[in-house]
Amino acid sequence: MGEIRNFRSGNQDGPPPNGSMPRRLAAIIVGDIASYSRLMEADEEGTHVRVKRIERDLIQPSIVEHHGSLVKTTGDGFIAIFDSPVEAVRCGIVIQQNLVGRNASLPKDSRIQYRIGVNLGDVIIEPDDVYGDGVNIATRIEGIAEPGQVYISGAIYEQIKHKVVCGYESLGDRKVKNITDPVRIYRVLPDADAVGRTRGRRENALIFLLGVTLLVIAAGVLWYLLTQPGRLNKQAAAPIVAPVGSPSPQTPQPSPSLVASSPSPAPAPSQEPVQVPSPAAAPLREPEMIAIRGGGFAMGSNDDSTERPVHQVTIKPFSLGKYPVTVQEWNECAAAKACGFTATGKDDAPITNVSWTDAQQYAAFLAQVTKKPYRLPSEAEWEYSARGGTQTKYWWGDKLQPSMAGCKDCGDLAAEQPAKVGSFKPNPFGLYDMGGSVDQWVEDCWHRTYQGAPGDGSAWNSGDCASHVLRSGSWKNDSRYVRPSNRDSYDTNVRYPTHGFRVALSP
Template sequence: MGEIRNFRSGNQDEPPPHGGVGPRRLAAIIVGDIASYSRLMQADEEGTHVRVKRIERDLIQPSIVEHHGALVKTTGDGFIAIFDSPVEAVRCSIVIQQNLIGRNASLPKDSRIEYRIGVNLGDVIIEPDDVYGDGVNIASRIEGIAEPGQVYISGAIYEQIKHKVVCGYESLGDRKVKNITDPVRVYRVLPDADAIGRTRGRRENVLIFLLSITVLMIATGVLWYLLVQPGRVGEQAAAPTASPVASPSPQPSSREAAVQTPQPSPSLASSPAPAPSQSPPPLREPEMIAIRGGTFAMGSNDDPTERPVHQVTVKPFSIGKYPVTVQEWNECAAAKACGFTAIGKDNAPITDVSWTDAQQYVAWLARTAKKPYRLPSEAEWEYAARGGTQTKYWWGDKLQPGMAGCKDCGEFAAEQPAKVGSFKPNPFGLHDMGGGVDQWVEDCWRRTYQGAPNDGSAWTGGDCSSHVLRSGSWKNDSRYVRPSNRDGYDTNVRYPTHGFRVALSP
């Protein structure tokens, strides 16, 4: 199968230096390869070819570009890409794998296209349409030992990203790989930061499950005895004793007297009493704050994505006083309207949700409460976050401790976000509009505000493979908690720091 050559470096008309050898550079290299490719081609050659090309076109190439990488080449069953940033290389790998999970969900297991991905940091030789060196070879060897659907990284990558990418890592130890002299330290990437504990505790979870089943069976037996046996005793007490001659009965003992007290008829005694009807608990709607609306200067000159600064007029609306909590999310999950049940404290913000997950929640909430709940637009979110101010932060131009939950905000550093409302509200009475959790909004992601609407509405249409996130999280530093800060992330991919809050039209 032919290769797609997409990599370019420097002036392609100039000959490479050093006697025909291309320049060297330090790069993060991704090598991806399709598991069981030969079997898939044998089963359906044309269909597999079309599906692979579609994945390359619609997922792999856009993801690489979105994460500031360069596609070196694609082969029949894989691809190679390089990145200046190890963080972006790993994020790109996670996005590709999680999107493939969604694509494969409805397919039979033996028809799924699954990639193994290896990532390494190394010094490589750059050619106009290829890349060479031990850095590439190690990435290829790591990919070869990866499980389908998994991302494995080298120790060199791990050292660069361990405090920068919010995910779990499982050390697989030093591995001897083909044609590489020294062993390579290998880690498995777990996008869910809690997954490492679940992986290690799988056997214990099975034992706990079996023990729970045993206890449940014993409890069921005891309950059956308590419900059925009194009815049988009542039947025996009500049965007359056959005696041809009446004789005085001895005084019954206290225990016999208790048995001989009037009993309900056998038919009623043997039937359990009907359980009282249980109505579902009332819907717990998020607490909302009414915003009067007005005109403000949206954006800043602190970052290219926040330019140009432009005037926006926002209409009146309401927005959640806090981000949506675990308890509120789990009501949607209990109604089978949201995709998973969250684990954590009830008053903690929901995390690890995609934009699509957030839309499921607001659709359920609007339907159940019969109110027009939705995600806020990006303009509404910033207007609400500023609280009527135009300073760097809503409280002023300098960082102050105790005002937001972020990595360097002075009084807060933890492995999970604080409960909602742990920090002071802004002038509009809103909590956690900066820090805590990243918050999805309605708008599609665009790199600048050029052409953005000025009426406060969401900027949709066009390429919506990514959506906008606001607020920054407890894992980010203080520059992310600015009201003007913005970022984009893949629409269908969950990430451990991502949450949301709801809005309500008048």
């Protein structure tokens, strides 16, 4: 990235100019377009227009939303600084995941993909530039990164490893140009670009199978019409009427296993049409629900500024999922093509790696199929239910007890992945995993405090809706996250490996 190499530092162009240039510790993002020269050679004007549109519509708004400052664009890249390493990494991930969607319909050799490097370092700030070793290291990390991915330094990793709960792959120590000490580098997971490639291959395979099926059907119908016109006329004159869903007495029916495994069920060319229920009409396992009685409680705590002020809330009766939504339940939605991906893992494990938008899709699917008002719980409903009628630090008391929840320091059942739902004791309301296991999305937009929060238990849907509220903490968090009052937020459309949810049901 030619223009970035002109940054001044003690290792490159001599010491900074004398004067009162401000220094600060900052998280620096450096982004650069992979294969930019090739793209420009193929379509100079079109590539320039597309890059400027991405900068205007995606990169600049993402930086602002994550409380950063765009220092400069460099033709084929950008530089931004952030006060918060957490926000810097989140910004990088949001940019990469949005680019996956933008590139999905384009040929591979026409896609604009960024490499992103993030570092934490002391920098010198000018009105329109930044320089110093911190910037140089971010630049070198970006140069190592694969297209579509975010690489971070060890300095960033140490700041975010317990705050941005996602996967990381250590790439070891790397020697980078003009920097004396090796730099430890991590790749941020999940790999949004790999997800896009996998999904694209799956969709292409389904399209191919569907195409083959349609060709076979078309050929069979043509053969039928050309060779048996007399029978066709007789059938037109005296059609056979059978009850919907009943087999024709002259037609052998395919076995249920064959119907279920076909990606696009269709009648054989010389048979009566087989009545196959659509995925949405197939038997559905509704989540097991627990009726929650209404009542009042003191919401929040003084343990953290985001949990203040403690305020009185009244909850109306409703029902809440006994467990977080499971892989099996989610995959029924995916099979009906109402949810965006098919999950892997054991059927009785909680679904993970879902965004708030994904959770909303599942709730909408459930409501449509069952004709019941399924939804996400409000933040107040979730905390009321998690407390189970108590006001202690945890629902079981004020001190941590082993094996009561699935978290990093909660006891023997803590592991590298969430335990199956129901592995720990239920709270007094009969709800499982209301603390630990998986982070759980709720309906509310994010607010940094409870100042102005509704007191009727409804969702707070104004404010920063680019982020939504997460509750519960996960198996990767420590025990302070499993407190019923603990709250966090994350970007609305971003998936992370610890994020799951449960559903609520209005009366």
